[in-house]
Amino acid sequence: MPDTIRLETPLTDEIVKNLKAGDKVSFYGTLYTARDTAHKRLVEAMDRKDPLPFDLEGQVIYYVGPSPAKPGKVIGSAGPTTSYRMDPYAERLMEQGAKGMIGKGKRSQEVVEAMKKYKCVYFAAVGGAAALIAESIKAVEIIAYEDLGPEAIRKLEVENFQAIVINDVNGNDLYEMGKEQYRVAT
Amino acid sequence: MRTLSAENITGAVKKLVMEANTDLGADVVKAFEKGLKEEVSTAGKAVFESLLANQKIAREEQVPMCQDTGYAVFFAELGQDCHITDGLLQDAIDEGVRQGYKEGYLRKSICDPFTRENTKDNTPSIVLVDMVEGDRLKITAAPKGGGSENMSRLTMLTPAAGKQGIIDFVVKRCEEAGPNPCPPVIVGVGIGGSAEKCMTIAKKALLRPIGEKNPDPELADLEAEIIEKVNNLGIGPQGMGGRVFAMAVHIEKYPCHIASLPVAVNICCHASRHKEVVL
Numbered sequence: 372m373p374d375t376i377r378l379e380t381p382l383t384d385e386i387v388k389n390l391k392a393g394d395k396v397s398f399y400g401t402l403y404t405a406r407d408t409a410h411k412r413l414v415e416a417m418d419r420k421d422p423l424p425f426d427l428e429g430q431v432i433y434y435v436g437p438s439p440a441k442p443g444k445v446i447g448s449a450g451p452t453t454s455y456r457m458d459p460y461a462e463r464l465m466e467q468g469a470k471g472m473i474g475k476g477k478r479s480q481e482v483v484e485a486m487k488k489y490k491c492v493y494f495a496a497v498g499g500a501a502a503l504i505a506e507s508i509k510a511v512e513i514i515a516y517e518d519l520g521p522e523a524i525r526k527l528e529v530e531n532f533q534a535i536v537i538n539d540v541n542g543n544d545l546y547e548m549g550k551e552q553y554r555v556a557t
Numbered sequence: 558m559r560t561l562s563a564e565n566i567t568g569a570v571k572k573l574v575m576e577a578n579t580d581l582g583a584d585v586v587k588a589f590e591k592g593l594k595e596e597v598s599t600a601g602k603a604v605f606e607s608l609l610a611n612q613k614i615a616r617e618e619q620v621p622m623c624q625d626t627g628y629a630v631f632f633a634e635l636g637q638d639c640h641i642t643d644g645l646l647q648d649a650i651d652e653g654v655r656q657g658y659k660e661g662y663l664r665k666s667i668c669d670p671f672t673r674e675n676t677k678d679n680t681p682s683i684v685l686v687d688m689v690e691g692d693r694l695k696i697t698a699a700p701k702g703g704g705s706e707n708m709s710r711l712t713m714l715t716p717a718a719g720k721q722g723i724i725d726f727v728v729k730r731c732e733e734a735g736p737n738p739c740p741p742v743i744v745g746v747g748i749g750g751s752a753e754k755c756m757t758i759a760k761k762a763l764l765r766p767i768g769e770k771n772p773d774p775e776l777a778d779l780e781a782e783i784i785e786k787v788n789n790l791g792i793g794p795q796g797m798g799g800r801v802f803a804m805a806v807h808i809e810k811y812p813c814h815i816a817s818l819p820v821a822v823n824i825c826c827h828a829s830r831h832k833e834v835v836l
Contacts, residue, residue: 393600408673438624438664447662448615448624453704453737475795476704476737497604497795498704498739499828501624503611520675521624521664535600535797546736549798553598554791 375533381429382470384490390536392543396494398532402433402473404525406452409516410460417463424515424524427464431471431494436521437505446511446527450501451475454493458482465489473534477546487542494534495545507532559636559692561836563644563652566694569834570653573698574629575661577832578621581612584766585829588804592741592794601799605741608827619661623828626663627700629654629682632761636691650696651680666703685757697764697833705738705826711756714818723748723820724783730822731787731803736796739826741804743767744787747821750811755819762807763825771808780806 378386380400390396403425405413416423434454438447454474461472462485470491475498478486486493496504510528517523537545586609593605615622631650641649658665658679665679710730714722727746747759770777784806793799804827813819 436624436664436666438621438626439662441620441662444620447664448621450624452625453707455737475739477735477796495736495795495797497607497611498736499623499702499826500607500611502614502618502620502622503607505620506614520677521666522675545798546796549598549600549793549796550735550791551798552791553793553798553800555789555800557786557789 380431382431383429387470387490387492388540390492390539392536392539392545392548394536396534396536398431398529398534400529402431402527402529402532404433404435404437404527406434406436406522407456408519408522409524410457412516414460414463417467423467425526428468429470430468431473432464432469433527434472434474437525438521440511446505446508448501449505449508451496451498454478461485465491478538483538483542483544486538487540490540492536492540493538495537496532496534504532558638558640560640560642561694562642563649565836566641566646566649566696567653567656569836570631570650570696570698571657571660573696573832573834574654574657574663574700577698577700577830578626578661578663579615579619581615581622582829582831584768585827586612588767589827592801592804596794596799596801598793598797598799600797601794601801604794604797621661621663623702623826624664625666625702625704626658627702627830628667628706629679630699630701630760631682631684632697632699632764633684633686634689634695635686636693637688638692639694646686647684650682650684654678654680654682694836695833696836697831699764699831702826702828705742705824708734708738708824709756709822711752711819711821713752714820716816716818718818720779722818724786726820727783727822728786728790732790732792734824735792738824739828740792740796740802741794741827742802743825743829744783744803744806745823745825746783746806746808747823748808748810748819749813750819751814752819754811756821756823758809758811759821759823762809763823763829764831765807767805767829776808776810780808
């Protein structure tokens with residue numbers, strides 16, 4: 372297992388090209404949250420040629436709908452949600468320059484192909500470790516779609532936000548590699 | 558005839574949903590410790606370590622263990638000599654959900670299926686009632702996350718498919734679900750009944766303490782056979798490869814129609830939350 376790679380956002384092609392499926396990474400800087408309905412709205416805004424609520428160039432999107440913050444905290448629990456629901460929208464965000472996605476679970480073949488084409492990496496954080504993950508989130512600001520409640524787009528400032536590379540830009544897939552390694556033939 | 562006020566039910570439900578979301582059961586914590594010992598992959602072991610740390614933070618800081626605090630599902634056993642006064646059971650439980658999700662800083666995750674507009678108080682809840690003997694009301698809160706619930710499947714096999722058909726369906730469903738339902742999971746399996754009864758008993762099977770076998774030896778053997786098969790798939794914790802995809806497989810059965818062999822899979826993520834109260 373290699374040492375943890377420190378990633379400062381926004382990311383560049385140079386950085387993402389060197390990441391390999393299975394690499395442990397730790398994010399520092401800004402992540403933007405978006406899940407189901409926020410993705411739908413972003414893509415609808417692109418279709419209308421409306422300005423987007425933030426510039427996607429080099430950015431990393433975190434698929435999360437946090438629980439409400441208790442008094443004295445910046446955010447509630449905030450683990451990743453299942454990513455395949457964002458598959459129909461993912462390529463459109465990559466076209467606009469998104470360089471990373473953080474979630475959990477498998478992606479479609481179309482998304483994996485788009486990641487190769489646009490140089491974008493898919494990371495997983497530990498699903499359900501939401502109270503632990505929240506400790507790496509230092510500041511939160513809602514920047515769009517506040518009416519969506521937990522689904523609003525939030526700008527997060529993170530320190531030592533840990534994740535693992537699932538799909539790299541060469542089409543490797545940690546889920547397939549892991550299964551291959553540990554499968555017991557019957 | 559004993560009377561029970563709706564207000565009492567509301568207060569109890571409010572407490573249950575808050576506890577269920579912050580205080581993971583001892584059986585699950587024990588299963589994490591066992592998993593950490595048994596898992597052979599480094600990435601898998603790291604997942605168990607994260608989950609052990611996470612549940613500790615949740616309990617100590619009284620924050621939800623998972624941001625998805627679930628659809629509020631309740632199993633109620635209502636004694637037929639218990640009369641609820643001052644309101645309907647569903648309304649009393651919904652009011653408890655409303656209060657508990659607000660005061661507990663739990664996420665409101667329920668929306669209209671078309672407009673996707675959030676109901677903003679996590680209601681309505683799902684209340685599954687069984688009428689039983691006695692004059693008490695037992696309520697089990699079992700909030701269920703969307704990620705694992707999305708992996709549920711029901712199939713209506715032909716009787717000819719038999720036991721092998723059941724095993725093949727459950728194993729295939731687990732393989733297709735892979736990392737999506739947040740493994741290490743508990744696999745709930747319903748066999749028999751009508752379509753809706755089959756899924757209900759699959760979900761109810763998740764309430765059993767982790768690893769407690771079905772008292773029917775034939776079903777206990779089937780549970781052992783299926784868990785070995787699904788863990789041999791190599792999916793592992795969080796799907797990153799390993800030997801512990803499922804911490805348990807729990808099966809329940811019910812008589813079915815002579816034409817049918819219904820099988821339901823209802824997977825629960827590692828945040829296997831349930832708390833009960835008797836009123």
